[in-house]
Amino acid sequence: MKHLWSKFSPLFRRFMIxxxxILMIPQIAGYASYRASxxxxxxxSIENSLKSLNLGKEIIERNLMQVEDFTRQLAINQDLYRLIADPKPQDANNVxxxxxxxxxxxxxxSTNEYLSHFFIYIPNYNVIITPTTVYYRPEHYFAANPLEGVTFDEWKDNILKKPHLNEIIPLQNYKKEIRSNVLxxxxxxxxxxxxxxxxxNKPQATIGVMIDEDKMASLTHHIVEQYGGWxxxxxxxxxxxxxSGLNKDEANKLKVMTAGKEDEAKPMGxxxxxxxxxxxxxxxxxxxxxxxRALMVKADQIKQVTFTFTLATLGFGLLIGLLLAYRNSAPIHRLLSVFREQDIVLPGKAGNEYDFLASNITSLITNNHLLKNALNEQIPMxxxxxxxxxxxxxxxxxxxxxxxxxxxxxxxxTSRGFVGILxxxxxxSPDSEEIIQELSVARLIVRETMTTWHADVLITDWGTDQIAFVQPLSEEPSNTxxxxxxxxxxxxxxxxxxDYRVSTTIGIGSSYxxxxxxGRSFNEARQALEYAIHMGAEHLVRFEDTIKETELYYYPIESEQRLLNTLKAGEMEESDRVLDQLFSRNFxxxxxxxxMTQQFVVELKGTFLKLEPKIMLDEALVDEFKNRIAAIQVTDSVGILxxxxxxxxxxxxxxVQRKKSNMHAEIVNETIAYIQKRYADATLTVYRIAEQMGKPEKYISQLFKEYTGENLSDYVEVVRINKAAELLRxxxxxxxxIALTTGYNSAHSFRRAFKRVRGVLPSSFRQMEDQIK
Incomplete structure (x- = not known):
């Protein structure tokens, strides 16, 4: 068990403990409840026994009182009074x-079961009367109902001749005739x-009532029957x-135990x-x-139910505890694995997982805050x-x-607006520090004024005495x-x-x-500004006002550079838009x-010729490309051009797109080959792969996902698991x-990865393969 427990991670063991x-708390409470039950x-049970015993006592005492009442009734009985009143009866027999x-x-x-056997001794007639017969001599009665260990003379002297007042003679055996001559x-x-x-002194009559032990003991006999006691x-x-429930010797030993004045229960040892x-x-x-043990019958039932329920609860609780411990420790364990697999070494404690994570995450958060603050400082730039x-x-x-x-x-x-340069x-010429400072103050005033005018305006300095701005407009289709x-x-x-005596000249490009x-609107704004400065025009000039006075073709170097860049990038839509814009501006x-048309077409053809050595995939296509450019004639209509x-x-x-596609496919193939070769390296991560390919990590991940439809990290895991499955077979x-051979730092992380990819644990997979063989 100790060896099995040591196989679990310390983190899992902590959660499980x-x-x-927590599981023991309700068990302790349950035990306390069990003891109380x-x-x-x-x-x-004791109270019920006391009640039963007390009920038997009350019935016995009530019956004894009825016997006393019976003797009082006989004392006033006229028939009996006439028999005992005459000390010298004339009729000696008086039958x-x-x-x-x-x-x-x-x-x-018939009124009281205690009166089933009694006698009346009348000295005047020297007879004993019973409910069933008359004994004309006491000797005859004693012969039929003798007392054990007592002679007739002793019985006569102690019972018949002595006076008695509600006197009870303790338990003695007497011979009871159940049928003729059978005692x-x-x-x-x-x-x-x-x-x-x-x-x-000398009684005139004596009444004796013999109460059988069985009749009295029957009132408490259920205690013997129910509990097996006495x-x-x-x-x-x-x-x-x-x-009841005792033999004579046991009864003689126990009779010395007297009851207290109050009902009580105490152990006998x-x-x-x-x-x-x-x-x-x-x-x-x-x-x-x-x-x-008889009193504990109900308690034993409670004990059995409690024990069964406790075992079931404990087993179920242990199962839930195992599941929760795994569920809660697994994410933390994966997080620890990420730190280890990424070779992240931070100044954290390694002895305790929580301290390690807390220290390292604190360090990461601190570094993140520092990086965030540094980035925030760079946001204006x-x-x-x-x-x-x-x-x-x-x-x-x-x-x-x-x-x-x-x-x-x-x-x-909003994607609609215009560009201006101020x-x-x-x-x-800003050749002194004083002029530079004055220009800085003037730019600040202008920037503040424009920001106050419109919060979404984009402003940047363009040299020491110029400010470029992008002013958004509403989406209304008109020029209003x-x-x-x-x-x-x-x-x-x-x-x-x-207010500030700051004079400005502004060039405004047409709306975009x-x-x-x-970029086009900005170039137009620059042209408008240059026109305004050259012509000494008013402080604000629009580009539309300048093109009316020129018949030169429109093909600024910025537009040429943008067309070249879009063609090199293979952006077909953007290149079409630039061409449409150039043709619209010029024609x-x-x-x-x-x-001017001839010069514009020549400039445009020259732009395409600049692409030739950089984008052609095949040397055979170069001549064809040149011939197609040469075939474009100025005499063609604008639509044909x-x-x-x-x-x-x-x-x-x-x-260009085909060339990119081939290049991307080559990079993906190289990546796959590198993974197949280095899968056993535990430090093989997306970062390492990107470093090997000489490309950014995000670029490699996106490219691999685009071409294979699979995440790069998932592919690495699949390669490792496939090799592991081969070794298991x-x-x-x-x-x-096998875990170490296929690039996993621990068998635990290997088992989780194998289960995630193959759906079964490695041991189960090996058993299934062995059965197939």
């Missing part, structure tokens, strides 16, 4: 009177009363009145409990000896860098744009929001000049409908001359050895 302690059952008296006595015997021993007590009731009743002189009651009416002691990249058109996809904007906290809730006037915004901007710059078109918004350049761009993007290595 905790649940065992046992004591209650014992007390209840009629005696027979009449005998008949009257027969009625009394049996009948233990009985004898109740004696002399008549008249106040006679103290009952004993003694008088105040420790003479035995009657007993031999496994029996003595229950005793003292009668205040006649001084008798009623005692019952009951085996304690990141925002500024994001805005500059947005203005220069370095984002080629909306997904990339949204990802970086979310990191900088910049909202992109120049602080009145300063020449643009005109309103430009008018409001002009008013605010006039206010800046009025897509975030990828911000819809302008009326180019033939020479647009279609040819669009088709050329589409083919270029497809070639074909080798005799132990599970611990």
């Amino acid at each position: 905790s649940y065992l302690i 046992i004591e209650a059952a014992r007390t209840s 009629y009177g005696l027979s009449r008296m005998q008949r009257s006595l027969s009625m009394y015997s 049996v021993d009948a233990p009985a007590i004898t109740f004696l009363q002399s008549l008249p009731l106040n006679s103290f 009952t004993l009743v003694t008088d105040s002189n420790e003479n035995i009145i009657f007993s 031999d496994g029996r409990l003595l229950i005793s009651i003292h009668s205040n009416q006649n001084g008798w002691n009623y005692m019952a000896g009951i085996p304690e 990141l925002r500024d860098g994001f805005i500059k990249r947005l203005l220069t058109g370095e984002f080629y996809t909306i997904r990339e744009l949204e990802a970086i904007s979310s990191q900088t906290g910049i909202s992109l809730h 120049k602080v006037d009145g300063y020449g 929001p643009l005109h309103t915004a430009v008018s409001e901007l002009s008013k605010r710059m006039n206010a800046v000049y009025r 409908e897509d975030w990828n078109d911000v 819809t918004e302008r009326e180019l001359s033939y020479d 647009r279609d040819k350049f669009h088709q050329l761009a589409k083919d270029v993007c497809r070639d 074909e080798s005799q290595q132990t599970i611990d050895e």
Whole structure:
């Protein structure tokens, strides 16, 4: 058991011990309840026995009182009075009177079972009358009902001649005639009363009632029958009145135990409990000896039920404890495994898992806070860098744009707006520190004014005396929001000049409908600003106002660079949008001359020729590509020119995408080969694989998922488990050895991984394979 317990992890053992302690609390409470139930059952049995014994005592005393009442009734009986009143009767036999008296006595015997055997001795006639007959000589009665160990003379002197007042002779055997000349021993007590009731010397009559022991003992016999005990009743002189369940010797030994003044129960030391009651009416002691095991019958039933329930609860509780201990320790164990598998070494304690995790997680949280604070300090720089990249058109996809904007906290809730660039006037070359400081203050005033005007405006410094800004507009299709915004901007710059004497010149680009078109609007704003400075125009100039006065073709270097970048990236939609924009600017918004059209087409063809050495997959395609570019003629219509350049761009993007696909497939194949080779290395993680491939970890993970449909970490696990399954089938290595061979730090983590992948434990898998063989 100790060896089995040591196989579980310390963390699991701690959880299990905790649940065992919790499980023991209700068990202790249950034991206390069990002991209370046992004591209650014992007390209840004793109380029932006392009640039964007390009930028997009350019935016996009530019957004895009825016997006394019987003697009082005989004292006033006229027939009996006439027999005993005449000391010298004329008729010595008086057969009629005696027979009449005998008949009257027969009625009394049916009223009380204690009166079934009694006699009346009348000295005047020297006769004894019973309910059944008249004995004309006492000798005849004694011969029929002799007392054991007593002679007739002793019986006559002590019973018939002496006066008696409610006197009871203790238990003695007498011969009872059950049929003619058949006598049996009948233990009985004898109740004696002399008549008249106040006679103290020579009584005129003596009444004797023999009460059988069986009749008295029957009232307490159920205690003997129910518990297998005994009952004993003694008088105040420790003479035995009657007993049940005891032989004569046992009764003589036990009669010396007297009852207290109160009902009580006390152990006798031999496994029996003595229950005793003292009668205040006649001084008798009623005692019952009951085996304690008999009192515990109900308690034994409670004990059996409690024991069964306790075992079931304990077993079920242990099962639940095992499940909960595994459930609660498994996540922590996995977390520890992650730390170990990642070779994370932090200044934490290694002796205790909780201290280790607490210390390491605290360190990670602290480092995370430090990193977060460092990143927060860099957010203004990141925002500024994001805005500059947005203005220069370095984002080629909306997904990339949204990802970086979310990191900088910049909202992109609307994709419509315009770009402007503002120049602080009145300063020449910033060749002194004083001028630079004044420009900084002026830029700060302008930035504050624009931020107050619109909270979502994106602002960045563009040199020492210029500010570039991106102003969002509402999604209304008309130009009204643009005109309103430009008018409001002009008013605010006039206010800046009025309040701070800061003069500005602003160039405004045309509005954009897509975030990828911000770079174009920015270039237009720069052209508008340059036009305003060159022409000495008003402080705010729109790009639309400048293009009316020129017939030069529109193809700024920024647009060329953006077209080149989108083609190199294989972004077909973005390249089409740039081409559409160029054709719209040159042939819809302008009326180019033939020479300007020719120069624009040549510039555009030159842009595509710059791609040739970088994107072609096959040297044989280079000449074909050049021939297609050369085939584009200026004499073609605008529509044909647009279609040819669009088709050329589409083919270029497809070639780039195919090249990327082949390159990605090669990277994935190299990754798979590397995993197949290094799966046994326990330090093989996604980070290690990415490091080997020379690519970022996120890039490798996404690329592998895209091409295989499977997570990279899951694939590593599947490779290891497949190799482990092969070893389980074909080798005799132990599970611990196979775990180490396939790159797992512990057999426990190996078993969990095997169960997760194959659905069974390694041992069960090996058994199934052996059965198949």
